[in-house]
Amino acid sequence: MGKFTVLNHPLIQHKLTIIRDKNVGTKEFREVANEIAELMVYEITRDLPLEDVEVETPMGHSVQKQLAGKKLAVIPILRAGLGMVDGVLELIPAAKVGHIGMYRDEETLKPHEYFVKMPTDIDQRDLIIVDPMLATGGSAIMAIDALKKRGAQSMRLVVLVAAPEGVKAVQEAHPDVDIYAAALDDHLTESGYIFPGLGDAGDRLFGTK
Ligand SMILES: O=P(O)(O)OC[C@H]1O[C@H](OP(=O)(O)OP(=O)(O)O)[C@H](O)[C@@H]1O
């Protein structure tokens, strides 16, 4: 079973509360969503492996640490996942970015894939999949399916807000994928929105409603 972790650092909680407010506009929503993504990536990269490296400082020879192991890639689930990419790249500027486009049918809540463009070597990278919302879990499950079909072996899913239903569905479908959220919310509404949630994250990020 994949781990589910709520990253409840005070700064993360404070910033998430800001963007829950329905009166927050596109500019602030975008800025703060990226700030939360940056803080979340700081937290989830604590376990990255390090290796020794020799460095000549102005004072002389020394042995220091540098990142070891596999390289990273960030995978936003379009559209809303784009709202977290800049925050991740602030801390991992050399990461490659793969895009996967998914939309959820508003009636059936079933996801549809419409675009996939990945770095050629995703099988050799640790992938950080980002999407602000994990609701029924359908979109994340289909995105992970698409990545695995293309050879991905190591993935984690990072979301701002998760519903219990979505966490359970992803854990059952993909027990090898750990999930990180800034908050675990109460429930899904009848129309498939997370309550209290953020509303429609894509529309709030891009001003499309
Ligand atoms: O867990 P699920 O029930 O699948 O719902 C979550 C998905 O819904 C939203 O995307 P949406 O379909 O609204 O597309 P958008 O990002 O283009 O707005 C959100 O960004 C997730 O990808």
Ligand SMILES: O=c1cc[nH]c(=O)[nH]1
């Ligand atoms: O609450 C929700 C659920 C799915 N997608 C969103 O953007 N918001």
Ligand SMILES: [Mg+2]
């Ligand atoms: Mg949307």
